[in-house]
Amino acid sequence: xxxxxHTDADRTxxxxxxxVESLDALFDAVPEAERFPRLNLPSKSSEMETLWELQALANxxxxxxxxxxxxxxxxxxxxxxxxxxxxxxxxxxxxxxxxYQPEMSQGTLQAIFEWxxxxxxxxxxxxxxxxxxxxxxxxxxxxxxxIAQSRGKxxxxxxxxxxxxxxxxxxxxxxxxxxxRFVGDKSGRATLExxxxxxxxxxxxxxxxxxxxxxxxxxxxxxxxxxHDAGAMLCVVTNPMMLALFKSPGELGADIVVGEGQSLGIxxxxxxxxxxxxxxxxxxxxxxxxxxxxETQDAEGRRAYVMTLRPREQDIRREKASSNIxxxxxxxxxxxxxxxSVVGKQGLRRVAELCxxxxxxAAEKMAQLPGYSVNTTLPFFQEFVVxxxxxxxxxxxxxxxxxxIIGGYDLSKDYPDRANQMLVALTETNTKAExxxxxxxxxxxxxx
Amino acid sequence: METTTxxxxxxxxxxxxxxxxxAPGRYVSTLMPQCDVPESDLPTDLIRGDLDLPEVSExxxxxxxxxxxxxxxxxDKGFYPLGSCTMKYxxxxxxxxxxxxxxxxxxxxxxxxxxxxxxxxxxxxxxxxCEIAGFPAISLQPAAGAQxxxxxxxxxxxxxxDRGGIKRTKILVPNSxxxxxxxxxxxxxxxxxxxxxxxDGDVDLDALRREADDTVAGMxxxxxxxxxxxxxxxxxxxxxxxxxxxxxxxxxxNMNALLGVVKPGELGxxxxxxxxxxxxxxxxxxxGPGSGPCxxxxxxxxxxxxPIVGIVExxxxxxxxxxxxxxxxxxxxxxxxxxxxxxxxxxxxxTYIRLHGYEGIxxxxxxxxxxxNYLRVNLASTYKIPYNRMCGHEVVxxxxxxxxxxxxxxxxxxxLMDYNIHPPTNYFPLIVPEALLIEPTESESKETLDxxxxxxxxxxxxxxxxxxxxxxxxHITPVGRVDEVLxxxxxxxxxxxxx
Numbered sequence: 001x002x003x004x005x006h007t008d009a010d011r012t013x014x015x016x017x018x019x020v021e022s023l024d025a026l027f028d029a030v031p032e033a034e035r036f037p038r039l040n041l042p043s044k045s046s047e048m049e050t051l052w053e054l055q056a057l058a059n060x061x062x063x064x065x066x067x068x069x070x071x072x073x074x075x076x077x078x079x080x081x082x083x084x085x086x087x088x089x090x091x092x093x094x095x096x097x098x099x100y101q102p103e104m105s106q107g108t109l110q111a112i113f114e115w116x117x118x119x120x121x122x123x124x125x126x127x128x129x130x131x132x133x134x135x136x137x138x139x140x141x142x143x144x145x146x147i148a149q150s151r152g153k154x155x156x157x158x159x160x161x162x163x164x165x166x167x168x169x170x171x172x173x174x175x176x177x178x179x180x181r182f183v184g185d186k187s188g189r190a191t192l193e194x195x196x197x198x199x200x201x202x203x204x205x206x207x208x209x210x211x212x213x214x215x216x217x218x219x220x221x222x223x224x225x226x227x228h229d230a231g232a233m234l235c236v237v238t239n240p241m242m243l244a245l246f247k248s249p250g251e252l253g254a255d256i257v258v259g260e261g262q263s264l265g266i267x268x269x270x271x272x273x274x275x276x277x278x279x280x281x282x283x284x285x286x287x288x289x290x291x292x293x294x295e296t297q298d299a300e301g302r303r304a305y306v307m308t309l310r311p312r313e314q315d316i317r318r319e320k321a322s323s324n325i326x327x328x329x330x331x332x333x334x335x336x337x338x339x340x341s342v343v344g345k346q347g348l349r350r351v352a353e354l355c356x357x358x359x360x361x362a363a364e365k366m367a368q369l370p371g372y373s374v375n376t377t378l379p380f381f382q383e384f385v386v387x388x389x390x391x392x393x394x395x396x397x398x399x400x401x402x403x404x405i406i407g408g409y410d411l412s413k414d415y416p417d418r419a420n421q422m423l424v425a426l427t428e429t430n431t432k433a434e435x436x437x438x439x440x441x442x443x444x445x446x447x448x
Numbered sequence: 449m450e451t452t453t454x455x456x457x458x459x460x461x462x463x464x465x466x467x468x469x470x471a472p473g474r475y476v477s478t479l480m481p482q483c484d485v486p487e488s489d490l491p492t493d494l495i496r497g498d499l500d501l502p503e504v505s506e507x508x509x510x511x512x513x514x515x516x517x518x519x520x521x522x523x524d525k526g527f528y529p530l531g532s533c534t535m536k537y538x539x540x541x542x543x544x545x546x547x548x549x550x551x552x553x554x555x556x557x558x559x560x561x562x563x564x565x566x567x568x569x570x571x572x573x574x575x576x577x578c579e580i581a582g583f584p585a586i587s588l589q590p591a592a593g594a595q596x597x598x599x600x601x602x603x604x605x606x607x608x609x610d611r612g613g614i615k616r617t618k619i620l621v622p623n624s625x626x627x628x629x630x631x632x633x634x635x636x637x638x639x640x641x642x643x644x645x646x647x648d649g650d651v652d653l654d655a656l657r658r659e660a661d662d663t664v665a666g667m668x669x670x671x672x673x674x675x676x677x678x679x680x681x682x683x684x685x686x687x688x689x690x691x692x693x694x695x696x697x698x699x700x701x702n703m704n705a706l707l708g709v710v711k712p713g714e715l716g717x718x719x720x721x722x723x724x725x726x727x728x729x730x731x732x733x734x735x736g737p738g739s740g741p742c743x744x745x746x747x748x749x750x751x752x753x754x755p756i757v758g759i760v761e762x763x764x765x766x767x768x769x770x771x772x773x774x775x776x777x778x779x780x781x782x783x784x785x786x787x788x789x790x791x792x793x794x795x796x797x798x799t800y801i802r803l804h805g806y807e808g809i810x811x812x813x814x815x816x817x818x819x820x821n822y823l824r825v826n827l828a829s830t831y832k833i834p835y836n837r838m839c840g841h842e843v844v845x846x847x848x849x850x851x852x853x854x855x856x857x858x859x860x861x862x863x864l865m866d867y868n869i870h871p872p873t874n875y876f877p878l879i880v881p882e883a884l885l886i887e888p889t890e891s892e893s894k895e896t897l898d899x900x901x902x903x904x905x906x907x908x909x910x911x912x913x914x915x916x917x918x919x920x921x922x923h924i925t926p927v928g929r930v931d932e933v934l935x936x937x938x939x940x941x942x943x944x945x946x947x
Contacts, residue, residue: 002808003537004815005893014822014894023814026821027709029678029838034714040579044805047541054799058550060565062558065549071557074786081479083506085547091524092517095538097732100530101871103862103925106462107520108734111513113943114466120942121500127941130735133591136786166786173753173782174598177605177637217494247496250946260786269546270566271556271787272591273737285941291735295943296935298927299920303459308935314594315876319630319640324594326628327725331733341466342509345501346475353490354480360488379491393559400562409557432484 002044062406064268068434072383072425073213073409074135074164075271076241076263078351079429080339084265087338094331098291102306103298108330109305112293115337122243123257124250125279130291130307131328132276135260136167139207139237140174141278142256144322145287146205146233147180154204154232158195161185162212163237165414180204188415192218199230205256209237210249214375214411214423215359215383217246224253240264240277242381244352256280265339266332275332286312289323354428355382358435362426365439371446383425385411385418389446392422398445405434405441462926463515465943470504500944519926520734521870527896531842531873531885532626532674534704534726536816539803542730542796551795556787560760560773566791567772571757573794576801577741580809581700581720582711585749587756587777588741589789593701596721596740597632597668602781603719603744603751604666604695605636610779616665616694622651624675624877629668629699638665645879649675649835656688664694666719671698671712672705672840674877676820676885686716695719695748703727704889705817705840708810719744730796739793750779755788815890816841819897823886826901830908834880842887844880855911855918857882862929863910865922867903 006014011023020026027035045053069077088094092107099105099112112130119128132138143157157180159168172182184195184206195206206227211217220236227234235256236249241263243249249257261275262268280288286309294308314321343351359382367374371389388395392410399405408424415421426435504512521528528535546552554563574586590596601619608616619633622643630640641659644652651669667689672678679685686696698712698720704727706712712720724730724739732738744752754776761771774788801809817840824843828836832846847857861871861884873885888897910917922928 002804003539004808004811004890006815006818010894011818014818018818018821018825023818026814026817026838027678029680030710031683031715034710036709037582037711037714039708039806039809041576041801041806041809044807045802047803050799050802051541051545053802054545054569054795055548055550057565057569058545058548060568061550061554062562063550063553064555065553069555071555073557075556077553077555079480081476081506083509086510087513087517089543090514090517091538092520092522094543094731094733095523095535096520096734097528097530097533097535098735100874101521101861101865102930103922103927104521104865104870105519105734106926107516107518110463110465110516110519111734113941117465117467117942117944118501120946121944124946126946133595133737134786137591137595137784164786166783169783170785173602173784174635176602176782177635179637217491243496244499245490245496246494251496267547267552268555269552270554270563270791272785272790273792274786282939282941285939292941294935295938295940296931297459298930300928301459302927303461304927304930306930306932306935308932308939308941310932313627314631315627317631318627319634321627321631321634324598324628324631324635325592326594327592327732327736327738329591329733329737330735331731332737334734337466338509338513341502341504341512342476342506343479343501344470344475345499345503347479348501349499350480353487354483356490357483357485357487361485379494396559400559406555406558406562428480435485 068405068430068437070408070424070438071406073423074166074260075268076425076427077268077429078263078427080265080267081342083342084335084338088331088335093334098327099307102304106305109293111334111337113295113305115333116293118337118340119277119279122240122248123279124248125257126282127285128277128279129288130293131333132278132290133329134272134274134276135258136170138258138276138278139167140171141289141323142235142258143171143175143180143205144289145256145284148287148322149233149284150204154202155179156181156183156202157204158184158198158206160195160208161188161190162214163207163209164213167237188417196226199227199232201231203230203232205233205235207235207237211239211242211381214385215380216378217380218378220252241352241355244348245356261336264336266335273329273332275329275336290325290328351428355426358430359384359426362424362435366442369439369443372442382427383423386422386424388420388422391420395445399441402444403437403441405438463519466502466504466512467943469508469512470502472503474503474505476506526868527892527900528870529872529886529888530870531887532701534887534889536729536889537891538729538731539800542799545799546792546795564772567757569798570794571772573798574757577722578743580707581743582713583743584746585752586741586743587752587754588794589753589784590721590740590742591785591790592736592738593721593723593740594628594632595784596742597628597699598635599742599753599784600697600719600721601632601636603748604697606751606779606781607695607748608665615663618664620659620664620667622669623879624673625668625670626674626699626701649673649677650679650681651685653681653684656685660688660692662693664692666695666697668697668699670702672702675835675844676839676842677835677837678840682715701726702841705813707813709813713745718748724793724797728797728800730793737790737793739790750777751781752777753782753784754780812890813841819888819890819892822897823888823901827904830905842885844877844883844885846880846882847884848882849911852911852915855915857884859918859921860884860907863907863918863921864903866924869900869903
């Protein structure tokens, strides 16, 4: 039997030791009427045939492997150096579990400590945790911290409409029972000044995104002071790849910085598994959820790492815990840690520069296309909005069917008044030839 | 600054930090291409100064992380009977299928027409998981078991709200429950009422009846319980809760005892979650990623988190394929994470179930339960087993001895490491003194179990004859017992100065 090593002789001897006649006799405590139901599943399949079946399903998808990809909106098609996957495939990493026993888990613990350190460096914050499920749930956990910081007295959360719509949706899902009140993003058009005007004594946190969902780098100068003067916290949702090039949210005065780490060596994989990062000031660490690794020593004075501040967590604090998170995205944090190590100080900056240059080249070319216009009123990093002469859905159909291109994101899905607006994403994987093809394809698609 | 000064500066180093390797200016120049487009000016006033990341060679990186990996223990190295975590073998083929370019390189926001293979896979996983648990509807979106629980409790909350049930504010949770159950209930805005267990380890029915009134939204229970036993009164418990208008939530963390044994939906449960990383071996990854699909009855299907995969256009004939698409349930509690869940884990679960077929799925729990009971009967002469009756896929023993009072479960755990065995779960469930929760899984052979039994007996002897051997354990691990108090006191969470 697949992965079950028992021989007939083993089963016989073991059943005899237990004192029952058959395997089925082990389940007498299960209600008889419902015991041993028929399972309507396919019959077993060999490894070879299973692989073929999965290959056929995989081949039925259009992927960045065989198409030019210009879709981003929260997940990006970056190159992943070979070494990342080789390390992830180490059974010592991927077949271990949560490092409850530090003596047998120093590898996982030190890697998480290194990931925490790199996230702290990128975000400019004093401390980071071991990870959350993704960027969206990191934001939901940040809301919890902000409310807890005011001891529940402040429950208003001001959300910029330019924060990723899915992140805003997840924050609302998480807090439907917590009494949090979300404002700011209703019309989809609130400016930073409008959001600042909403600050009051009930505000726990103001959330902005850097670069925002539309790819723009808004000017947050002075924002932190205004938020702090109102007694609230500033949360910045960010893209770690941009932080290789641009000022950190820490420099901008953020209290909590969250985001999606997928750009750092994690495949698109149809949306997951990814890794959410969460960074903050040391003073808020005790209020944060999720695992945190700290440095310590063993009995012999050897440097060691251990999960710390454990009494915050659900398995100890139970109904008084601020979050129910236990398993997080450990292996994905490891992937990002290996990626940041091998790409390193110069390499990460280079990747970010490539994204920047390619995006600006593409934007310039598209701006010259009759019928298209590009909004460049604000600086941008790797994504920008292009207004098309026809609905984005129709344009994308032409791009895919005639040019083998997966086009940008249709902003009208989330912002009804952004009809015909496409969010285009560029990475270092997009060659000049691909970009020129896209521009040509857009010109063709304009004609209908 | 304070966060980077450490009391551990003079500590002996086992493996340097990646930051302490390499040299200024070193980098792997071949990893990224030359720029093939004209370069644009950078907005200098927005650009950051230094970027404090490692400067290392690829070989530095490989050696560092290989060295770190070797400081870990893992299923691939040896027996890992961590109770409630189902540390079974992770088939290698799962890792290959999840990395097929047609899965690994598709974007979550692609048009449904371009990802029909992925949607067909998710749809099939939904069907199979529904079939195994006896529910008609499921959402694959939750990223882990705890998120699956949260999804399920939000579903219960929305169900009652739609029926004017604002006074249903209580969730009942047995005192043997995983900590996630009460934490989840609180997150969803409920008040937790803890129920005692009786002398047999089952839920105290009298206490349950006392609490079962019209303020109950539902009850969360693990089957088999975290004591590793099937509650004899499970159907009665379900009847009592349904009788007062509440809904029954099954924590599916222990589904590895139930595959082909019983379908929770048929028992009368309304909601449950799976842990794909446990039951379907989509590995644990050193602490995730997991996947926690949430399954519900037909009555609750409209509340599931979404979107989920549905058939938007049926197949025309048997040679045609249906057209799959995204469907958000009409009364959905909302989105729990960005995109559609941990798809890579869905691919692995599909692979695992496909390899096993109904024959293999039927064999899994029977052998997991066989292994756990084999350990139970063989350890009963040496260790106190508080609920010594037929168990499920795991057994809880007490890790202490009346005549050696200063030996604790933790000492036994640490000594197990010296025999190259990962300790069981310590001090859980909370209602058993000095608990050691042992879950062998079906992957382990009789020889492995026999050796474990021998080692446990040897440790019991050592506890009586050489207790210091246990107190000072472990001796062969890369580090000895670590100072958790120092870690919390100095709180060094980052190895770099933050400007």
